[in-house]
Amino acid sequence: xxxxxxxxxxxxxxxxxxxxxxxxxxxxxxxxxxxxxxxxxxxxxxxxxxxxxxxxxxxxxxxxxxxxxxxxxxxxxxxxxxxxxxxxxxxxxxxxxxxxxxxxxxxxxxxxxxxxxxxxxxxxxxxxxxxxxxxxxxxxxxxxxxxxxxxxxxxxxxxxxxxxxx
Amino acid sequence: xxxxxxxxxxxxxxxxxxxxxxxxxxxxxxxxxxxxxxxxxxxxxxxxxxxxxxxxxxxxxxxxxxxxxxxxx
Numbered sequence: 001x002x003x004x005x006x007x008x009x010x011x012x013x014x015x016x017x018x019x020x021x022x023x024x025x026x027x028x029x030x031x032x033x034x035x036x037x038x039x040x041x042x043x044x045x046x047x048x049x050x051x052x053x054x055x056x057x058x059x060x061x062x063x064x065x066x067x068x069x070x071x072x073x074x075x076x077x078x079x080x081x082x083x084x085x086x087x088x089x090x091x092x093x094x095x096x097x098x099x100x101x102x103x104x105x106x107x108x109x110x111x112x113x114x115x116x117x118x119x120x121x122x123x124x125x126x127x128x129x130x131x132x133x134x135x136x137x138x139x140x141x142x143x144x145x146x147x148x149x150x151x152x153x154x155x156x157x158x159x160x161x162x163x164x165x166x
Numbered sequence: 167x168x169x170x171x172x173x174x175x176x177x178x179x180x181x182x183x184x185x186x187x188x189x190x191x192x193x194x195x196x197x198x199x200x201x202x203x204x205x206x207x208x209x210x211x212x213x214x215x216x217x218x219x220x221x222x223x224x225x226x227x228x229x230x231x232x233x234x235x236x237x238x239x
Contacts, residue, residue, distance in 0.1 A: 007229045027218040046232035099227045112217045135220045
């Protein structure tokens with residue numbers, strides 16, 4: 001079908017790829033259908049989540065694992081049941097991004113990721129029951145933190161210091 | 167809003183399958199226990215509002231070139 005998008009004009013999409021959000025997402029409870037769009041390069045961690053029914057609504061998204069490889073949280077039972085998740089491999093996890101003018105201030109929401117069951121294309125935004133993550137993690141900061149960890153592996157002296165801190 | 171007075175260990179039943187119990191009261195803090203089906207989502211209101219606000223901010227995004235977002239570092 002032809003879909004009007006916020007950023008890419010009218011594009012042709014495969015209806016089978018439409019993701020159904022039974023309850024919408026907080027703040028957008030009436031938006032029940034979205035599609036995930038990749039912009040060219042599939043190595044980029046970024047995606048768009050475009051509303052099917054509202055051309056003006058599109059969220060910038062990021063694959064959080066590509067920014068924070070040890071991102072980890074238990075998916076609430078409510079979500080496992082609602083999305084009929086059978087296997088962890090079927091899940092796609094995305095974080096909503098707030099784009100700000102300064103690159104350093106671009107943030108992602110790790111507290112409330114979007115979980116999609118790719119087997120039946122049902123999705124919802126869940127709230128992780130942990131204090132480790134907040135709704136605002138600066139992507140540049142997180143990437144720098146990862147680099148420190150990688151750098152720490154080079155020098156054993158440093159490595160010891162960093163592992164001691166964790 | 168319906169307002170009810172409850173003591174410690176007393177409950178309120180909502181519909182057929184939701185039970186809310188006052189577990190403990192200490193000064194101005196109240197511990198509340200909730201028994202509800204797994205399909206019902208329960209959150210502290212401030213977290214829910216925070217997520218709502220963050221989503222609205224995210225929706226306000228102008229066209230950006232996500233591909234190159236982090237390349238000019």
